[in-house]
Amino acid sequence: MMEKELAVVNGLVFDPLNRIDGEKLDIFIRGGKIVESVGKKARIINASGKTVMPGGVDIHSHIAGSKVNSGRLLRPEDHRKDVEPRTRHTYSGVGYSIPSTRTTGYRYTKMGYTTVFEPATPPLKTRHTHEELDATPIIDKGCFPLLGNNWFIMEYLSSGRVKECAAYVAWMLKATKGYAIKIVDPGGVELWGWGKFLKGLDDPIANFNITPREIIRGLCKVNKILNLPHAIHVHTNNLGSPGNYRTTIETMDAVRDLADEKKPVIHITHVQFTGFSGSSWLNLGSGAPEIADYVNKHSHVSVDLGQVIFGDTTTMTADGPFQYFLHKMSGNKWTNGDVEVETGSGIVPFRYRRSNYVNAVQWGIGLELALLVKDPWRVFMTTDHPNGGPFTSYPKVIAWLMSKKAREKTLSKINKTAKKRLDLPSIEREYTFGEISTITRAAPAESLGLKNKGHLGLGADADIAVYDIDPSRTDPEQSPRVLRRAFKEASYTIKTGKVVSKEGQIAGTSYGETFYVESIVSPSLEADLLKEITPKFKDYYTIEMDNYPIAESFLKNPSRIPCKSEV
């Protein structure tokens, strides 16, 4: 049987990695890959007058695992207002801010997104994360194990044993089938295990003789030793407190000397939440200009936004102490889930209000960051779903970035003092279609080291989004509504060479791959590691070490990315 062939013809293509910026091009597909040409019998998709981009890549979206599911359980009121009835081709489900797994897959697909990473999985509960990822249809995915409060890691690093720490992290990534090193409020979550709070990057962490700075630096070194495809993915200390933009800059600067010429060595995630200036809630301001300035001057850093969307959502992070603080501040219900030896989590429903001074400033910080960071290859579009707002709000963010008019319209409705104190009204920059393609696909794919994603060159995975908008005839500045409509629902979403949705209709329930990395360390180092951690494991955990690692066969469609470590 002939392999299915497909041709997407006459579309205006935005493929930033291959420096294609709106040219009319035909894209050919065979065997799930982009190829040079196809036969005459290929199915033709006429994209004339439409925008063609690689499938969207979301580097940071909480879609699966124990805390996401605790959030779902906590909020029946969130689901009731947003239901998805069963159709001939799809299973039913619910939204809104924490959709059920199938609805998550379908909704990303409809928007033209084909790859999504769950950025915070407690290693001990990662089996749960994989069960949910496996129940999330169509998209490819992966997850980042939380390693910034891990007892073994803190002990290795406090005694200066970086090489052994690297071997341990390699073992953890293999055991959890994880993709990257995630650090959340390093040391702060361990202290939260005692109900205590940590403030500075150099505060000692009780019982472990180490500071957050040392954890971040140590894991940055480990990341390099293991040659992992992504940088360390950091949620800084002090998230959500006024003046924390300084912590963000200090955190970036803490690894400046570890810079690598090829690519960033640290990714600061949802930087909006750690971009507050001021010393209290009353004089809170945007630290975006200072952060953007640092990012513009230092190529060792990348960031993603964590853009705030006005409306109701569910906040959830591994930052247990922050979530408790948010509960105290909002009075809303609160779930906490500390995880032995490793990490924690918290969940609080939250409504961002335009009229609220702090929320309005937060909204401005995210957009300022996107507009002030000059290099679109180092700033990625996220809402830190669902923390800033649900991922289904991405079209709104695109419209704000591409249209000053859209921003002005929202600015006219937000808290007046916030508007006065933000730089946003004076920022003229508007993103181009090419830049949007960069920050939503090309750049995050490159940051993740996914060589076959985020572009449409020969050999790339045939993950493609066709949007019903003609850049040659649309003035984005004047047409925010057209932008929002176009990016809300792709005309076609193609995944691995198959049309998976057309104008909001899902073609069926298939399942994508789960990426994980395996960094191979020397057998002798691994043997020494196992000898050392086996007895400790019994002391630290309440499960047997035999039952900890997740076999590859546990995953529905695993895709292993090997890397060669230096140890």
Added chain:
Amino acid sequence: MTEETIQSVVCTVCGCCCDHLEVKTKDNAIVNVKNACAMSTSKMLGYMNERLTQPKIRRGDKLSNSTYNQAVDSAARILAKSKSPLLYGWSLTSCEAIEVGVDLAEETGGFIDNTTTTCHGPTVLGVQEIGESSCTLGEIRHRADLIFYWGANPVHSHPLHMSRYSVLSKGRFRKSRSERTLIVVDVRKTDTAKLADVFVQIEPNRDYELLSAIRAAVRGDEIEQDEVAGVPVERIEEIAEKMINCEFGALFFGLGLTMSAGKSVNIDAALSLVRELNSKTKFVIMPMRGHFNVNGANNVMTWLTGYPYAIDFTQGYPRYNPGETSAVDLLAREECDSALVVASDPISNFPLQAAQNLASIPLMTIDPHETPTTLCSDIVFPSTHVGIEDTGTVYRMDGVVLETRKLVDPPKGIKSDVEILRAILKRLRTIRRLG
């Protein structure tokens, strides 16, 4: 003769999911179990007792032997004809089986509910109001210096809970029993209460009052009564002081709290008390989940539908309204026109009216053993034991996920829950397609 010793075996009895069992097998039979509690040992050594060996279909008054194919076909036909079938059970099987169960429920357009409905259902309702300050059991083992069991008797219900995870365990920061205080609240002096440093005997059905009084004391409010729920106010204040002054407190609660008068309101009060305590110290709370995978049932249903139990697919999308869409209520109102029970025995456990209705509608059961429910059924599928004859994923009471092991082969020809459910789903879809 083949002998094998299998280590790190996950127990499939209660919500503790102890995973340190050592099982010896000989000629495809379990001959010895180490490290297990009495309940676990009894299951491991007795799992072959009263097994169903053959699918059965009711003909007149009698269940007669049949085949899986015939039974699958008949079950699919019943479900195809039903307008609102109930799929019930799920807490004693694997997550893999539960996933197929949810798809089957959606396909039939009926209801799916799990045993949470009769145990910690009120806990879920409480959590949905208040939230829950919790953690994994290892956090309690390492850090807790104050432990409560409220309306729970783990010595009998979760025999290794205290030694593996709480008051008798050895943690990083708590090395011995003397470094922890145990407070037990119950209506009678249970065997757990006998081990307590402080035993609080509460009047039956007065949990809400006592929890509220403790919360008032924690807040520093004056309590004007001399006693609340049979407990002197001085005692209540003492308890509040202990809670405030501990470094890390943990409150475990059982059905004594969820099923006493007040139900979900009791849980509200307990959750609120623990939440309040976090402004003064560290405090967590955890329900003592009963079956080994009831938490898995809640989790799978939640990620597929948004709701942990009592799910209604009759509108074509998931709805949830316990009291209306929960199994006992549906049956008591005679709303279901057939039922499929998987790994549960509701005929023994449900209120009479619900059980009577269940027995009166076409009833299909999948179970390894003969039970009162299988005896009342119209179609019976024998199945394998998860964690003994088959692998499968299970969720411990704190959400730690474990992959159970296959220790021995099942009796010849016996299929797993997953296989049976998939076959019914496939057959049902074929019948639907052919009209």
